[in-house]
Amino acid sequence: MSGHMNSILYVWLPCKKVYPIGPATLADFVHRRYPNVRQRLFDLSVIPQSKRVNALRAEVRDVRPDLVCFSWRDIQIYSPHEGDESLEYAFRFFYARNPIKRLVASLKGLKFVYTYYRGIQSNLSLFWTLDREFPAIRMMIGGGAFSAFADQLIEKLPEGVIGILGEGEDAVLKMVEGKPLDETSGERVVFRRGKQIIKGEKPIPTTIEGVSMDVPYISSIFPQRDSYHGALATIGVQTKRGCPYDCQFCLYPYLEGRRVRYRPAEEVVTEISQYYHQWGVRRFWFTDAQFITGHEAYPQCIEILERIIAEKLDIEWCQAIFVPALFRKNWRI
Numbered sequence: 001m002s003g004h005m006n007s008i009l010y011v012w013l014p015c016k017k018v019y020p021i022g023p024a025t026l027a028d029f030v031h032r033r034y035p036n037v038r039q040r041l042f043d044l045s046v047i048p049q050s051k052r053v054n055a056l057r058a059e060v061r062d063v064r065p066d067l068v069c070f071s072w073r074d075i076q077i078y079s080p081h082e083g084d085e086s087l088e089y090a091f092r093f094f095y096a097r098n099p100i101k102r103l104v105a106s107l108k109g110l111k112f113v114y115t116y117y118r119g120i121q122s123n124l125s126l127f128w129t130l131d132r133e134f135p136a137i138r139m140m141i142g143g144g145a146f147s148a149f150a151d152q153l154i155e156k157l158p159e160g161v162i163g164i165l166g167e168g169e170d171a172v173l174k175m176v177e178g179k180p181l182d183e184t185s186g187e188r189v190v191f192r193r194g195k196q197i198i199k200g201e202k203p204i205p206t207t208i209e210g211v212s213m214d215v216p217y218i219s220s221i222f223p224q225r226d227s228y229h230g231a232l233a234t235i236g237v238q239t240k241r242g243c244p245y246d247c248q249f250c251l252y253p254y255l256e257g258r259r260v261r262y263r264p265a266e267e268v269v270t271e272i273s274q275y276y277h278q279w280g281v282r283r284f285w286f287t288d289a290q291f292i293t294g295h296e297a298y299p300q301c302i303e304i305l306e307r308i309i310a311e312k313l314d315i316e317w318c319q320a321i322f323v324p325a326l327f328r329k330n331w332r333i
Helices: 021-033 049-063 086-095 099-133 144-148 150-154 169-176 215-221 252-256 265-278 295-310 323-327
Strands: 007-012 038-043 067-071 138-142 162-164 189-193 196-199 234-237 283-286 316-318
Touching (some): 021 169, 021 215, 038 049, 038 215, 049 099, 067 099, 086 099, 138 144, 138 169, 144 150, 150 162, 150 189, 215 265, 234 265, 265 295
Parallel strands (some): 007 067, 067 138, 138 162, 234 283, 283 316
16 A cells, blocks of 8 residues: 555544544545555444543554544534523523523523533543554544634644644545645645644545445444444435535535535435445435535436435435525426
8 A cells, every 4th residue: 555544543522423424434535545544433422421531542552543533523502402402591591581590591501611611621632642642643633613613723732633624535545645734735724833823725625426435344444333223313424515605604615615516316325225224224314515505406406316216215314405496496306
């Protein structure tokens, strides 16, 4: 193999239980190009908080990776999702007429803020643990949360950690090949050089054709895969990247760019079919910024749904749809 990295450990940092599609995609991408690179996917979300540091240590000792790639998906506070009442109590604090309810909400709010900052510090401490105990290992960090808060987080990470903004396939591949990753490498990287924060730019987005997930391979490198098996599990599948819109609340154009790139429908349904038959999954979530971004997306979306029907895949699926796009042409499904 003409590369400098012989083994990679992908670490999914703790978040609400969500299938680690980002690290799985990276591992599959590397495997297709360098099948001799040993890889493992490690999900900290399914490990109790008190055991995570020791579990990571044990995983590193077992895998002996040259490179550890962390994926940080969520940094959330006052965000509405199942199991998190922070937004509800924020509204009570500001708008409840009953002063007792406002007092309770304020105390709850302090607890949420403490939990939020403790979670951030807990994640950051993992990098310092590896830096101190395994100094020869190279580290990278990416994911939606890191990309959104890269300037703040990179300052708190050990020097030498390379951050990836948005798509990470090409950057990880360059690390495997022993190529330098700096401000001149043509990748959206961020890192510290002393007290200075350096960033690079990526002029050409990553191609996503021919990236249908090799589910048997992912099964072989993901010991915790059973947590995502069965009819009640939900698996993320990406059909496209990029979003042409400019919604103030959304980071997708920043993360993936404004040009929409489509995966062939056949590849998408092949991936769904593998999870369906091999893992018993019946629920799927299209992880695109928008499943239907506009009329240009109609052919791909229709073909995906028609292929799902033709293959008799009895599934549930969900995703966001840009509603005005449905009315620009007659939509028939």
